[in-house]
Amino acid sequence: MRRSIFLGGAAVAAAWSVPALAPIAPPVARALRLPRRLDPMHGVAITFDDGPHPEGTPAVLEALAAADARATFFLVGEQVERNPALAAEIAAAGHAIESHGHRHIAQLRRLPGELREDLRRAHATIAGATGREPRYYRPPYGVFSWVGLPLARERWTPLLWSRWGRDWAARATPESIAAKVTDELSDGDVLLLHDADTYSAEGSHRRTAAALPEVLARIRARGLEPVGI
Numbered sequence: 001m002r003r004s005i006f007l008g009g010a011a012v013a014a015a016w017s018v019p020a021l022a023p024i025a026p027p028v029a030r031a032l033r034l035p036r037r038l039d040p041m042h043g044v045a046i047t048f049d050d051g052p053h054p055e056g057t058p059a060v061l062e063a064l065a066a067a068d069a070r071a072t073f074f075l076v077g078e079q080v081e082r083n084p085a086l087a088a089e090i091a092a093a094g095h096a097i098e099s100h101g102h103r104h105i106a107q108l109r110r111l112p113g114e115l116r117e118d119l120r121r122a123h124a125t126i127a128g129a130t131g132r133e134p135r136y137y138r139p140p141y142g143v144f145s146w147v148g149l150p151l152a153r154e155r156w157t158p159l160l161w162s163r164w165g166r167d168w169a170a171r172a173t174p175e176s177i178a179a180k181v182t183d184e185l186s187d188g189d190v191l192l193l194h195d196a197d198t199y200s201a202e203g204s205h206r207r208t209a210a211a212l213p214e215v216l217a218r219i220r221a222r223g224l225e226p227v228g229i
Helices: 003-015 025-030 057-068 077-082 084-091 110-128 148-153 173-179 206-223
Strands: 043-049 072-075 096-099 192-195 223-229
Touching: 003 192, 043 206, 057 084, 057 206, 072 077, 072 084, 072 110, 077 084, 077 110, 084 096, 084 110, 148 192, 173 192, 173 206, 192 206, 206 223
Parallel strands: 043 072, 043 192, 043 223, 072 096
Antiparallel strands: none
16 A cells, blocks of 8 residues: 555656656657747857856857857846846847746746746846846746646747756866757757856856857857847
8 A cells, every 4th residue: 555655656746747857858848849949040049047147147248249149048037136237238239038037946846826926027027127028938947847837838938948058067168068069050959058157056157158159150160140039
């Protein structure tokens, strides 16, 4: 009896966690209709999560401006509240502005009402600071729950990523970031990078900014362009 209860509980827990596998399991992403790529458009979308950040975001913006490149920033509402002028600067530079939620907490840890309020507050905060209404939403850590996915779809288009640089890791280097995020790059790829270290290894945003010129060079060397979404 105890064994059957344990197995039943484990099965429920596993089923509850299925959407969280989407960022690392493409078949799960397809089954849940969670896009990881954009339609082919002779370009790739460079996306930055977790900002704005007082050091990382300006460094990334400078590198993008030097290369005349466009990117997409998935902003965290609580960071926009701390740096509203910087959020506005991202928008003024012509980059796409999207939502990464208000607090950087995995959806699996949020109650439905709490999560709904998080999404609403993020949207209002980001739109208020930038003058842009987010159209896309990416959850913290890329982790959706069975509750969070339909809530997000009420107003936004979910978007994950097809390539990442693992730039949040303490062992990452500019060279490893550039190599990993552009490996087997193809038209329509969505690249995940971070312009902040608020929720990752200290100083990681510096390595990302240092990698960005090489990332942009590799994209163009393959006949593609960095585009917003």
